[in-house]
Amino acid sequence: MFWTTEIKATVAFYTEVLGFECGAMEEGWAILLRDEIEVMAAYPNPNVPFDGPMFTGSFYINTTNVDELWNAWKDKCTICYPIENFDYGMREFAIYDNNDYILQFGQPVTR
Structure with a gap:
């Protein structure tokens, strides 16, 4: 939520x-x-103070088409970090939504 x-x-x-x-x-x-x-x-929730996004992490979404998503969104979104392959075996990128929540999209690196 x-x-x-x-x-x-x-x-x-x-x-x-x-x-x-x-x-x-x-x-x-x-x-x-x-x-x-x-x-x-x-x-x-009216019982909790709210000044903007309170989540201290990111929402990670596993996908099978990370490059396709990157190409579709890279010029339309505020980028947190661009697409790259990470040592832990994932190819991923992250964007901010309109509320400044971080959305990460990734898939396993294929060799």
């Missing part, structure tokens, strides 16, 4: 830029779908 005060902007980013479908949207809540991925966006 991504907390955001910008539900409509988040739905627009995920659908128009990343190619997700909006499965449902109501006031303060939405479901976004692509392939095997389901992301929910919601207004922050």
